[in-house]
């Protein structure tokens with residue numbers, strides 16, 4: 312069996328993994344990134360819309376600064392975020408984005424003079440000033456007071472990831488692609504690397520590392536309908552949970568994006584609404600201003616997704632063979648705009664729907680999109696529970712998103728967290744002395760070898776991995792979606808517990824050798840179902856509505872009892888996670904208040920009684 316020794320092992324070669332890897336390699340440490348797919352195919356490449364940083368260069372961003380970005384982020388999170396982390400993030404986002412420009416990202420720039428833009432379907436004029444010519448410009452995105460979403464047309468993730476990968480190569484970061492980490496090696500105190508499986512040969516390898524970073528992206532594919540790539544199955548979160556020690560934070564915080572296209576669930580970017588797109592119902596009526604007079608389509612994602620669902624429930628959805636949907640209208644933006652700033656959207660509509668967005672409406676519905684929850688870390692990016700283990704990017708619950716992340720804040724998080732957590736990893740490595748205990752390593756490998764042998768010999772049963780995954784995905788869609796209640800959650804949990812037991816009785820239909828996707832899934836599956844149970848059980852216990860977590864039976868945001876973060880660990884032999892709670896933030900720079908959109912009620916933190924205050928619209 313091959314064994315690799317390295318200073319830093321990054322599980323993931325997306326934007327967060329590679330950005331942190333660059334810090335480590337630049338400081339002279341050997342650095343290996345693992346990835347299921349070639350690095351440039353990581354999910355970050357799919358991000359279309361842009362990245363938030365408060366430059367204030369463009370006229371619609373004038374007066375923007377980190378403080379305004381901070382307020383938008385905290386309000387967006389519905390006060391579920393760690394405000395110290397949000398502060399670190401907003402202060403460093405302009406630095407990280409400028410650095411990307413220096414590395415070669417072709418940001419769209421300010422062009423002086425008159426131009427038009429759309430808001431709520433209406434045309435407006437703006438004049439960019441000459442002295443800002445050539446500076447990084449920005450577009451409008453949901454939930455922000457100023458235009459601050461920097462972009463490269465609608466292929467932002469693509470250009471940034473390709474640039475990042477180039478820089479990683481320059482610094483000597485090694486990427487081992489088609490290699491999947493399947494368990495962490497640890498002694499209950501320290502993490503010393505991972506057991507991984509080569510997806511070309513099916514052989515196991517060990518990676519022994521002084522520091523290990525989980526940067527494996529989101530867990531969206533535990534849901535049936537998701538905008539996430541098929542590799543987003545929570546590989547990093549589940550190996551952390553499998554340690555029984557490392558907690559996952561706020562797993563119930565799952566974001567649905569308003570505009571997944573029907574039926575393929577591919578995302579069309581928030582930039583569509585930011586650039587002036589509107590949402591229409593079956594009668595071609597623009598309904599969002601009826602619910603959200605101020606922000607309309609540009610309220611935060613949790614709010615728009617809920618309003619769309621409410622409107623469909625009232626009977627205003629468009630019926631189709633694939634279920635009910637609404638329309639996204641970007642016709643008024645015109646050919647020129649669509650062919651430049653929303654070119655990828657146009658291609659997606661042409662290729663997957665046979666629809667021409669300059670003349671046709673786009674069928675959309677809210678679709679699972681982003682995982683706010685993940686491996687819980689402190690503000691330095693150190694995972695709770697194991698020394699030498701770090702997490703960054705969507706895989707982590709660092710936690711600047713709380714219960715709703717703003718569009719454009721996630722790509723920015725990957726590079727800011729990659730930069731800051733990368734520096735903290737360098738500090739850790741500089742003072743680090745590790746001995747790799749061979750017995751520990753052998754035992755970890757033996758466990759995984761046994762799992763593989765059982766799958767190949769039908770030792771535990773004859774369940775089919777694909778069917779088990781399908782049942783899990785449907786249970787989450789039905790019981791743990793946009794609106795949640797006790798009955799639906801309880802039912803989902805009992806179904807998922809049954810699915811969990813089935814996942815342990817899986818065996819293979821194929822021979823399991825070599826490049827075998829069935830084996831990869833079967834190894835991941837029990838961990839995926841555990842993640843699903845963390846989401847559902849966390850959602851059942853959280854008896855309030857906050858951000859994306861909307862309880863029909865507890866509609867108020869309850870700052871008195873639930874201004875906290877769920878921490879889920881998994882004890883051996885259990886079929887439910889153990890939940891603990893910690894304060895959402897130890898520093899409240901911005902005290903809990905109204906978001907300014909979304910409506911609903913708040914139970915005040917200061918008030919020991921059950922007095923409710925109305926939330927502003």
Ligand SMILES: Cc1cc2nc3c(=O)[nH]c(=O)nc-3n(C[C@H](O)[C@H](O)[C@H](O)COP(=O)(O)OP(=O)(O)OC[C@H]3O[C@@H](n4cnc5c(N)ncnc54)[C@H](O)[C@@H]3O)c2cc1C
Pocket residue numbers: 322323324325326327328345346347348350353354355356357358359360361362363467468490491492493526527528529538539540542543545546547578580680681703704705706718719720721722723725
């Ligand atoms: C369609 C879409 C569009 C988006 N658009 C935007 C946007 O415009 N703006 C914005 O801010 N955000 C956007 N997001 C969110 C944003 O793209 C992601 O949150 C971000 O790119 C995640 O980056 P990451 O580095 O954390 O993970 P990823 O880019 O997902 O990378 C994960 C890496 O981990 C590897 N990996 C996973 N499991 C394992 C394992 N077990 N072993 C080894 N390797 C593993 C993968 O191969 C990959 O290399 C979008 C998301 C979607 C779904």
